[in-house]
Amino acid sequence: xxxxxxxxxxxxxxxxRTFWSVCAAVxxxxxxxxxxxxxxxxxxxxxxxxxxxxxxxxxxxxxxxxQFVPNLWPVLxxxxxxxxxxxxxxxxxxxxxxxxxxNVTPALPLYxxxxxxxGVTRAVPDLVWALLFVTAVGLGPFPGALALAVHSVGMLGxxxxxxxxxxxxxxxxxxxxxxxxxxxVLTHAVVPGVLPSLLGIGLFRFDENLxxxxxxxxxxxxxxxxxxxxxxxxxQYQTVSFLLIATFVLVTGAExxxxxxxxxxx
Amino acid sequence: MSTPFSxxxxxxxxxxxxxxxxxxxxxxxxxxxxxxxxxKLAVRDLTMCYENGHTALSNLNLSVSAGExxxxxxxxxxxxxxxxxxxxxxxxxTGGSVKVAGRDLAALSGEALRRARxxxxxxxxxxxxxxxRSVLANVCCGALGRHRTLATALGRLPRKEIExxxxxxxxxxxxxxxxxxxxxxxxxxAQRVAVARALAQRPDVLLADEPVASLDPEAADEVMxxxxxxxxEDGLAVVCVLHQPELAAxxxxxxxxxxxxxLEFDRPASEVSSQQIASLYIAExx
Numbered sequence: 001x002x003x004x005x006x007x008x009x010x011x012x013x014x015x016x017r018t019f020w021s022v023c024a025a026v027x028x029x030x031x032x033x034x035x036x037x038x039x040x041x042x043x044x045x046x047x048x049x050x051x052x053x054x055x056x057x058x059x060x061x062x063x064x065x066x067q068f069v070p071n072l073w074p075v076l077x078x079x080x081x082x083x084x085x086x087x088x089x090x091x092x093x094x095x096x097x098x099x100x101x102x103n104v105t106p107a108l109p110l111y112x113x114x115x116x117x118x119g120v121t122r123a124v125p126d127l128v129w130a131l132l133f134v135t136a137v138g139l140g141p142f143p144g145a146l147a148l149a150v151h152s153v154g155m156l157g158x159x160x161x162x163x164x165x166x167x168x169x170x171x172x173x174x175x176x177x178x179x180x181x182x183x184x185v186l187t188h189a190v191v192p193g194v195l196p197s198l199l200g201i202g203l204f205r206f207d208e209n210l211x212x213x214x215x216x217x218x219x220x221x222x223x224x225x226x227x228x229x230x231x232x233x234x235x236q237y238q239t240v241s242f243l244l245i246a247t248f249v250l251v252t253g254a255e256x257x258x259x260x261x262x263x264x265x266x
Numbered sequence: 267m268s269t270p271f272s273x274x275x276x277x278x279x280x281x282x283x284x285x286x287x288x289x290x291x292x293x294x295x296x297x298x299x300x301x302x303x304x305x306k307l308a309v310r311d312l313t314m315c316y317e318n319g320h321t322a323l324s325n326l327n328l329s330v331s332a333g334e335x336x337x338x339x340x341x342x343x344x345x346x347x348x349x350x351x352x353x354x355x356x357x358x359x360t361g362g363s364v365k366v367a368g369r370d371l372a373a374l375s376g377e378a379l380r381r382a383r384x385x386x387x388x389x390x391x392x393x394x395x396x397x398x399r400s401v402l403a404n405v406c407c408g409a410l411g412r413h414r415t416l417a418t419a420l421g422r423l424p425r426k427e428i429e430x431x432x433x434x435x436x437x438x439x440x441x442x443x444x445x446x447x448x449x450x451x452x453x454x455x456a457q458r459v460a461v462a463r464a465l466a467q468r469p470d471v472l473l474a475d476e477p478v479a480s481l482d483p484e485a486a487d488e489v490m491x492x493x494x495x496x497x498x499e500d501g502l503a504v505v506c507v508l509h510q511p512e513l514a515a516x517x518x519x520x521x522x523x524x525x526x527x528x529l530e531f532d533r534p535a536s537e538v539s540s541q542q543i544a545s546l547y548i549a550e551x552x
Binding site: 168170171173174175177178179180181183184187188189191192193195196 | 354356380381383384387388390392394395396397398399407408409410411412414418419420421460463464466467
């Protein structure tokens with residue numbers, strides 16, 4: 001071994017590394033075993049339940065394509081839930097992220113306040129927000145849209161703040177030294193610097209919200225989810241399979257559109 | 267757009283010979299008028315002690331007049347950057363004064379400091395342009411301090427600054443790139459845009475903190491020629507921190523040597539020997 005390598009590899013380092021690797025493997029295995037026990041995993045049940053699953057699948061065939069027209073409105077509702085939730089999420093999250101970004105926040109109390117608000121809105125799942133809003137404003141798509149908007153504020157606020165914190169501060173300092181005011185620096189240096197990243201994150205969020213809006217229907221927040229729940233409760237499996245196909249097309253289409261738009265902006 | 271200094275070639279050693287006096291026929295749609303003569307930057311007994319007890323600057327005195335180009339030399343840790351930061355108000359000195367247009371920046375803070383340093387423009391080692399905006403928009407941003415309106419707060423550019431901004435771009439020889447995205451420029455071009463942005467601020471004093479440190483020799487020469495011309499023709503007081511003694515000797519009217527926060531010399535460039543410059547660095551190393 002050359003002297004240079006010896007300098008970088010102290011004696012015993014290799015043995016210590018092996019020891020810690022074994023420790024890490026043991027810890028990982030222990031975690032997995034306890035998870036297996038806690039979730040009461042029974043793979044044999046999958047085999048015995050295969051017959052029931054096959055029965056449902058056979059009853060779901062062929063999909064009820066005649067349900068296309070009656071479900072157009074719920075599909076539109078699902079898309080609109082995601083649009084409403086994303087737009088309001090972005091509009092509320094952006095100012096909050098400015099306050100929550102350590103490098104541009106105007107004051108420390110505002111920073112902590114914004115971080116706390118982002119934390120709360122993010123920690124409570126959108127399903128729980130939907131239940132709360134259903135209680136407050138009744139059944140329908142509106143509580144679902146509100147739930148998506150509030151949860152998006154938390155998710156987007158955090159990501160936006162991280163993008164702002166990672167941005168190149170050179171232009172910000174340069175503009176500050178020209179005598180520009182705080183808001184001018186924000187609109188002329190911070191926003192142009194981070195806008196493409198924020199748009200990309202917003203479009204990702206639209207993807208997420210579209211998927212979430214399907215689930216929110218299960219708690220009475222409208223859209224395809226609500227139709228899916230109704231069809232399952234009425235044992236209309238052919239309608240269920242059609243709605244699953246519609247969901248697949250919707251989610252995949254939204255992913256493609258969002259990926260295209262991200263490429264356009266970035 | 268070509269300028270009299272855009273072509274590469276031999277640079278005469280005497281700045282006066284190389285750069286004609288103010289009023290010569292220069293292209294530039296909105297080239298500012300030559301500033302009034304007199305001392306534009308007066309630094310008196312400037313002292314900066316950090317909280318850890320380190321004295322970065324000690325009783326530094328320096329005056330820079332309109333039309334003068336002063337280059338500050340010194341090794342790393344000699345206090346050059348601290349000096350620049352104290353002058354622009356990024357660091358509050360522990361003693362002394364920094365007077366620009368008769369106002370002591372060292373005694374001001376907040377909004378008063380922001381207003382007082384409007385006649386002072388800074389160019390850094392990196393151009394610090396907003397890469398996704400056009401070159402023209404970047405230059406216009408230099409004028410934002412004079413246009414604190416709702417429209418500019420909402421991201422609009424001050425309309426009446428567009429014509430002058432084109433003039434400043436013409437002055438730095440980049441008018442043809444006005445509509446191009448700043449992110450597509452070369453290092454030398456970006457630095458010249460940064461100079462144009464500084465000009466849009468309409469300063470009396472132009473500070474340049476290692477403006478050519480990340481540029482190749484040709485681009486560095488272009489930027490230094492530009493700074494020299496701004497001093498000679500536009501009457502700006504230019505203070506430039508450099509690590510290249512040969513560039514300093516070629517372009518400066520006066521050389522200022524700093525060592526361990528103390529002023530070693532402040533003399534006309536022609537009176538400073540290469541040994542004196544070298545001693546700034548050798549002494550620091552030993």
